[in-house]
Amino acid sequence: MYKKKRLSFKGGIHPPYSKELTKSISLEYALSPKVVYIPLQQHIGAPCEPIVKVGDRVKIGQKIGEAKTFVSVPVHSSVAGIVKKITPLPTPTGSKVMTVIIESDGSNEIYEGIKPKGELSNLTSKEIIEIIKEAGITGMGGAAFPTHVKLSPPPEKKIDTIILNGSECEPYLTADHRLMVEYPEKVVFGLEVIMKAVNANKGIIGIEDNKPDAIENIRSIVAKKPNIELAVLETKYPQGGEKRLIDAITGRKVPAGALPMDVGVIVNNVGTAAAIADAIQKGMPLIERIVTVTGNGIVQPSNLIVKIGTLFKEIIEQCGGYSGEPGKIISGGPMMGFAQYTDEVPVIKGTSGILVLKQKDAYSEVEQPCIKCARCVDVCPVGLLPIKIANYSQKSKWDEAEAYSALYCIECGSCSFICPAKRPLVQRIRLAKGEILAKKRNK
Amino acid sequence: MHNIKLVVSSSPHIKDRDNVTKIMLSVVIALIPTVLSGIFFFGLKSLIILLTTISSSLITEVIFQKVRKKPITLRDGSGLVTGLLLGLTLPPNLPIWMAVVGGVVSIGLGKMVFGGLGQNIFNPALIGRAFLLITFPVKMTEWLAPLDGVSAATPLNLLKMQGIKTNYFDLLIGNVGGSIGETSAIFILIGGLYLLYRKCIDWRIPVSYLGTVFIMTLLLGQDPIFHLLSGGLMLGAFFMATDMVTTPITKKGRWIFGIGAGIILVIIRVYGGYPEGVLYSILFMNGLTPIINRYTRSKIFGEVAK
Ligand code: SF4
Ligand code: SF4
Numbered sequence: 001m002y003k004k005k006r007l008s009f010k011g012g013i014h015p016p017y018s019k020e021l022t023k024s025i026s027l028e029y030a031l032s033p034k035v036v037y038i039p040l041q042q043h044i045g046a047p048c049e050p051i052v053k054v055g056d057r058v059k060i061g062q063k064i065g066e067a068k069t070f071v072s073v074p075v076h077s078s079v080a081g082i083v084k085k086i087t088p089l090p091t092p093t094g095s096k097v098m099t100v101i102i103e104s105d106g107s108n109e110i111y112e113g114i115k116p117k118g119e120l121s122n123l124t125s126k127e128i129i130e131i132i133k134e135a136g137i138t139g140m141g142g143a144a145f146p147t148h149v150k151l152s153p154p155p156e157k158k159i160d161t162i163i164l165n166g167s168e169c170e171p172y173l174t175a176d177h178r179l180m181v182e183y184p185e186k187v188v189f190g191l192e193v194i195m196k197a198v199n200a201n202k203g204i205i206g207i208e209d210n211k212p213d214a215i216e217n218i219r220s221i222v223a224k225k226p227n228i229e230l231a232v233l234e235t236k237y238p239q240g241g242e243k244r245l246i247d248a249i250t251g252r253k254v255p256a257g258a259l260p261m262d263v264g265v266i267v268n269n270v271g272t273a274a275a276i277a278d279a280i281q282k283g284m285p286l287i288e289r290i291v292t293v294t295g296n297g298i299v300q301p302s303n304l305i306v307k308i309g310t311l312f313k314e315i316i317e318q319c320g321g322y323s324g325e326p327g328k329i330i331s332g333g334p335m336m337g338f339a340q341y342t343d344e345v346p347v348i349k350g351t352s353g354i355l356v357l358k359q360k361d362a363y364s365e366v367e368q369p370c371i372k373c374a375r376c377v378d379v380c381p382v383g384l385l386p387i388k389i390a391n392y393s394q395k396s397k398w399d400e401a402e403a404y405s406a407l408y409c410i411e412c413g414s415c416s417f418i419c420p421a422k423r424p425l426v427q428r429i430r431l432a433k434g435e436i437l438a439k440k441r442n443k
Numbered sequence: 444m445h446n447i448k449l450v451v452s453s454s455p456h457i458k459d460r461d462n463v464t465k466i467m468l469s470v471v472i473a474l475i476p477t478v479l480s481g482i483f484f485f486g487l488k489s490l491i492i493l494l495t496t497i498s499s500s501l502i503t504e505v506i507f508q509k510v511r512k513k514p515i516t517l518r519d520g521s522g523l524v525t526g527l528l529l530g531l532t533l534p535p536n537l538p539i540w541m542a543v544v545g546g547v548v549s550i551g552l553g554k555m556v557f558g559g560l561g562q563n564i565f566n567p568a569l570i571g572r573a574f575l576l577i578t579f580p581v582k583m584t585e586w587l588a589p590l591d592g593v594s595a596a597t598p599l600n601l602l603k604m605q606g607i608k609t610n611y612f613d614l615l616i617g618n619v620g621g622s623i624g625e626t627s628a629i630f631i632l633i634g635g636l637y638l639l640y641r642k643c644i645d646w647r648i649p650v651s652y653l654g655t656v657f658i659m660t661l662l663l664g665q666d667p668i669f670h671l672l673s674g675g676l677m678l679g680a681f682f683m684a685t686d687m688v689t690t691p692i693t694k695k696g697r698w699i700f701g702i703g704a705g706i707i708l709v710i711i712r713v714y715g716g717y718p719e720g721v722l723y724s725i726l727f728m729n730g731l732t733p734i735i736n737r738y739t740r741s742k743i744f745g746e747v748a749k
Contacts, residue, residue, distance in 0.1 A: 010744075015457055171457065243744060255745045327450055334456040341451055355456075362450040368463050368519060369561035374645075374692035383743040387692065405743050413455035420461045421561075427453050 007206075007248040008234035011381040013414045015171050015237055015335065017210065021294045021301040022174045027182055029305045030291075031318055034104055036079050036309030037089060038064065039097040042348040043138040044145045045071035050100060056083045061285055062111040063134075064100050073136045073146045077111075078287035078307035079104035092312075092331035092338055092345045099346075102309070115283045120193060128197040128280075135279035136286045136349075140271030141165060141176075141240065142332050144350035147272055151197050153261040159198045163249055164191050166207040166214065166270040167233055167240040170333025173353045175290040176270050178303045180207065180214035183274060188221045190273025191228060193280055198266060203228040205270070206249050210235040237335060238412040242267045244381050256408055271352075291347055293319045297326045297356030306347045312354055313343040327362025330355040335413045368421040376415035376425055382408050386415035390425040393432035398439060401432040409433065463560075466687075467520030469641045473634035474527060474682070480616075480630045481623040484589035485535035489623040492542050493530035496571075499546030500526030507555040521560045525549050528568035528682060531624025532675060532722075533575070535587050536594075541579055545571040565729045566689045569722055576722070586620035595620040598673040599718035614672035625675040635681030644685035647697040652680045655705025663713055670712065679721035689729040696732070696739040704728045 041047035048065030052058055058077040065075035081104040089099040117123065117131055133148035153159060164187065168176040180187055191203045205222065207215050209232050222228040231249045233239050243254045245267060252263040260267055271290065278284045287308055294301040299320025306315060312329065316322065330337040331351055347354075376386040384405055392401040406429055415425040481489050504522040508515050517523075529549050533542060552574070553567030554560070576583045588595035597620045598609035613619050617627025624631075638644045653671055660667040670676070675683075684690065684704055691697050704724040711720030 013459075015459070247744075253745045256743055258745070328452075328456060329449055330454075330456055334454070336454050337456065338454070339449070339451045339456065341449060357456065361457075364452060365458070365462070368516075369559060371463055371466070371521075371561050371687050372690075372692055373466070373643075373687040375642075377692050378694075381744065383741050385692065385740060404740075408743055411454075417455050417457065418459050420459070420463050420466055422458060422462065424453075426455070430453070 007231055008236060009239070009244040009248050009381060011379050011383070011414070012236040012238060012244075013379050013417055014235075015417060017171045017235070018294075019172065019174050019177070019210070021172070022292050022303055023177055023211075025174075025178070025301065025303050027178050027290060027303050027305055030307070030310060030315055032104065032106070032108070033079065033307060033310040033314055035084070036077075036102050036104065036307060037099050037311065037346040038075055038077065038102065038309040039089070039091045039099045039346065039348060040065040040075055041097045042075065042091070042144060042308070042350065043073055044143065045069070045073075045149075047098065048072060048075050050086055050098065052083050052100065054083050054085060057081070058083060058102060059109045059111040061114045061287060063285075067133070071146055071149050073133060073138055073148070075100075076136055076285040076287050077102055078309050080107045080109040081105045090341070090345055091348055092340060092351060094338060117280045117283055120196060120280065123196070123280075125197050125199060128193060131279055132197070132276055134285070135275070137272060137275050137279060138286070138349050139269055140275060140289060140349065140352070141269035142336060142350050142352055144348075147268065147276070150266060150268070151194065153198065153266070157261045158264055159200045159261060159266055160264045161202045161204060161250060162191060162194050162198065162200045163245060163265060163267045164203070164205040164270050164273050165240050165242075165245055165267055166205055166218070167245065168211070169208060169235070169237045169239040170335055170337075170352070171237070172294050172355050173292045173333045174294075174303055175292045175352050177211050177214055179274055179290055180211070180218055180270055184214075184217040184221050186274045186277040187218065187270045188225070188228065189281070190275070190277040193276050194266070194268060194273065195227070200266070201227055204231050204249055205229070206231045206233050206245055208233045208235040208239055237414065238381055238410070241381060241410055241412060256405075286349055289347070289349060289351065291315065291351055292353040294353065295356040296361065297322055297324065297358045299323045308348060309346045311344055311346055312340070315347065315354060316343060316356065322356065323358070325359050326356050327359030328357040330357070335417065336411065365422040367423050370421050370423060373420060375418045375420065379414040379418050381412060381414065382410060384409055386425045386429060389432060390423065390428040393428040398432060398435045401429075402436045406432045407436060463519045463521070466643050467524050469638060469643050470524045470682070471520070471527060473637045474531070474624070476630035476633050477531060477624045477627060477678070478527075480627040481531065481535070484617055484626065485587055485623055486592060489535045491539065492533055492535065492537060492623060493527060495539050495542040496530035496533070496546045496549075497523060497526035499543045500529065500550045503547045503550040504555065507551065513559070516560065519560060522550060525554065525567045529571045531678060532568065532572045532622045534583060534585055535623050536585055537582055541575060541582060544578075545575045548574040561688055563688060564732070565726055566683055566686050569683060569726050573722055573726065588620055589618050589626070597621045597718065598669070599712070602669070603718040608666070608669060609673070611668060611672065614669070619673075622675060625678045628672045628677045631677040631681055638681065638685070644681065645694070645697050647694060648685050648690060648701045649680040651698050651701025652684050652705050655702045656709055659705065659709040660713070663709070665713065670709075674719045675721040676708070679725055683721070684725050684728070689732060691732050691735045691739065693736060693739040693741060695741065696735040699735050699739065700728050700732065703731065
């Protein structure tokens with residue numbers, strides 16, 4: 001089945017997408033790294049406890065960090081070799097995290113426990129969720145929330161629809177795009193696994209209309225599957241925001257402060273579905289991911305399959321290195337990604353892209369007075385008044401900022417992008433959110 | 444790597460190319476047809492008035508910023524827009540020194556005392572014009588007939604005082620008495636459409652403002668087309684009532700602004716002592732804008748109607 005109408009949401013922006021750099025470049029394996037740096041917390045939730053010691057020999061796929069709480073996932077080695085050190089190191093999200101450093105011996109030996117999990121029809125929902133947790137799978141779109149938690153709604157919430165997010169609305173990134181073009185079966189299989197896990201009878205894959213080849217390939221597979229649909233979405237940022245996506249595809253509005261499961265929907269990224277497919281079909285945990293390496297500061301933009309723990313620096317070198325002086329290195333896309341202090345940080349489960357901008361594009365313009373043009377208001381997909389919240393934040397008036405619903409901001413950055421006065425709106429709103437939450441905790 | 448300085452700032456890392464200066468320049472570009480038609484109908488003196496209001500506005504801005512030791516912000520183009528708009532609302536025969544006063548008051552009283560760009564509540568050009576109208580009521584209501592330069596009355600005056608109606612075609616092209624830039628409806632409209640295309644103004648304001656005037660005058664038994672085309676309404680609807688700084692930031696608020704201004708305008712024109720009402724209708728709604736903003740916050744996504 002295929003929906004003709006272009007689906008969309010209210011608000012949003014049309015940034016320059018800059019996807020031409022990599023959208024037709026086929027996936028390729030990055031060179032196997034000599035040393036990997038695997039942080040024990042790459043997800044939202046509690047960090048893992050290391051279960052290896054310095055000097056231990058580990059193999060590919062072997063578990064090296066154990067999740068001790070429900071909202072956490074284990075971490076696995078992406079190479080075969082010797083554990084050299086366990087020490088706190090910075091990750092691309094900015095925090096310092098206990099990291100296992102493993103030196104590869106080049107043998108690429110795979111851990112004995114890695115075995116296909118058999119036919120999907122023989123697995124129960126419980127078993128599937130356990131496999132997903134044990135494979136260390138988190139959301140691959142950037143936020144890295146543990147997937148098994150998402151797939152375990154309380155029993156009173158009936159889930160009828162699973163949506164796979166293939167919109168990839170962030171400019172520059174083409175990781176999901178290439179995945180859907182080259183491995184569409186994997187994506188669809190992953191969706192079927194998720195549907196079975198939560199007992200949902202409908203699956204929908206949403207793709208923005210700027211990826212016709214991905215739409216074509218996915219369509220040819222779902223055509224034979226009566227319970228799976230393809231939804232073509234308007235190309236607009238932030239189309240991939242969960243609540244916007246659900247609204248565009250199903251017309252259901254997730255109430256402010258509620259979760260998608262409250263309207264019977266769970267959303268997962270297409271990359272997450274592919275990781276789940278690997279966990280079932282090969283038994284391989286999440287030890288590598290697709291990373292779009294791009295931007296005008298890179299000699300040879302590419303889409304690479306990278307082992308978790310590989311340093312940005314090595315990957316950038318493989319892509320021909322820097323073209324000119326790099327001004328900014330961003331982990332993720334330009335709208336929501338994190339600027340890095342150094343290129344010596346590892347790729348983690350949520351690293352969808354490495355974007356390098358030249359110096360001339362790295363500096364922000366000087367802020368001017370707000371001219372009340374209300375463009376920020378018009379583009380906010382949540383329907384907030386970004387200008388008001390940002391102004392209150394600037395004056396440290398946190399209660400007023402909260403009254404203007406600051407906490408519902410999804411930090412998509414559309415307001416900052418569009419502001420002709422170049423005001424750092426989302427940055428100020430983020431600050432207000434932090435203050436409001438801190439105040440709540442102290443109560 | 445270690446000797447490379449990376450910029451670390453929080454997302455987003457890309458920005459739209461539009462900026463304040465470009466928006467202001469678009470307004471100036473949109474006014475070019477109006478400026479040219481004004482010069483054509485009312486002679487070179489009008490050009491001198493326009494240049495006067497522009498330069499006195501800009502100089503006033505610089506003086507204020509120098510005195511307050513604030514950065515000079517001429518480059519944002521807002522002073523230029525104010526000066527130009529003020530000039531366009533003045534009679535073509537106004538003594539030059541009065542035009543200077545207009546520019547000083549517009550920027551000084553209309554903008555800088557509030558704290559500069561973005562802070563003012565009232566449209567600065569209209570503040571300047573209102574001041575001149577109150578201070579120099581005679582000179583501010585002396586009009587010229589187009590092309591031949593003898594004194595004449597405006598179509599609204601002719602209607603109000605003598606019951607004479609001007610024909611639509613003259614109103615449309617601007618071949619009537621009036622302020623330098625307000626007579627030619629068609630050229631104003633062209634500029635307005637350009638601003639709509641550039642997304643510098645919201646269609647809701649001109650549509651609701653003009654629409655309200657149309658419907659109300661129709662209901663009151665007046666000629667709605669005549670009212671739309673005469674006086675400063677077109678210029679006001681596309682260039683004054685749409686001033687971003689002094690109008691609501693919510694869409695609902697913009698409807699209220701336009702409708703409110705329309706109602707006030709018609710009341711002044713039909714029942715009031717003045718033949719014209721654009722100036723006060725917009726200033727009045729400017730004053731209400733903070734309140735309108737407060738009460739027209741839209742529902743946030745997924746919020747249930749209370
Ligand atoms: S977009 Fe920028 S200038 Fe426009 S209203 Fe919002 S904060 Fe002000
Ligand atoms: S206020 Fe928040 S949700 Fe709205 S546009 Fe800005 S960043 Fe996005």
